[in-house]
Amino acid sequence: GQQLNQSPQSMFIQEGEDVSMNCTSSSIFNTWLWYKQDPGEGPVLLIALYKAGELTSNGRLTAQFGITRKDSFLNISASIPSDVGIYFCAGQRGGYSGAGSYQLTFGKGTKLSVIP
């Protein structure tokens, strides 16, 4: 099946540092999504990207949809303790053709730890 390679698997950073993580795939995706999961909770959508080259920000978060449509990255600037959690990328291949098309392919996650 389709796979997303997400890196790094984990990272420890000092508060105030910038963070960068990425996802790559051998397949083309038409939509890239970035989620954050807090401990004991379900994932929450951070940013959605819909076209190649798109650069979108949400506060201190910035994500880009790669030109080849096979990759995406997420940057977090000036990290704070509440940024701790697991960040997932997810890709979706086609347009809507029924609920089955919402079958997102998820990366394995990047676990972020912020040292105060």
Next chain:
Amino acid sequence: NAGVTQTPKFQVLKTGQSMTLQCAQDMNHNSMYWYRQDPGMGLRLIYYSASEGTTDKGEVPNGYNVSRLNKREFSLRLESAAPSQTSVYFCASTTGGWEKLFFGSGTQLSVL
């Protein structure tokens, strides 16, 4: 303003036991999903329901059954639990697209 509610939050089963995980949403969403999350893995789709009265298999359906009881509720049943089903299970729902996919807070299941 509950969103997607899952019960129970934690459960321990012995191999061979059965149980049903409950999920309810109060957002009038048409589509509902069950995912499992294993350590170091992304979420994998078990089953989904496009609308009331329909269900379809996802990526990893073996060992599970589902029931879309009504528009609000979508349950996941393990008929004979196995240790390989130890996981965190998430229910999700949406009505308008992936950017509106809302997840519950999960059920942590251990099968001994």
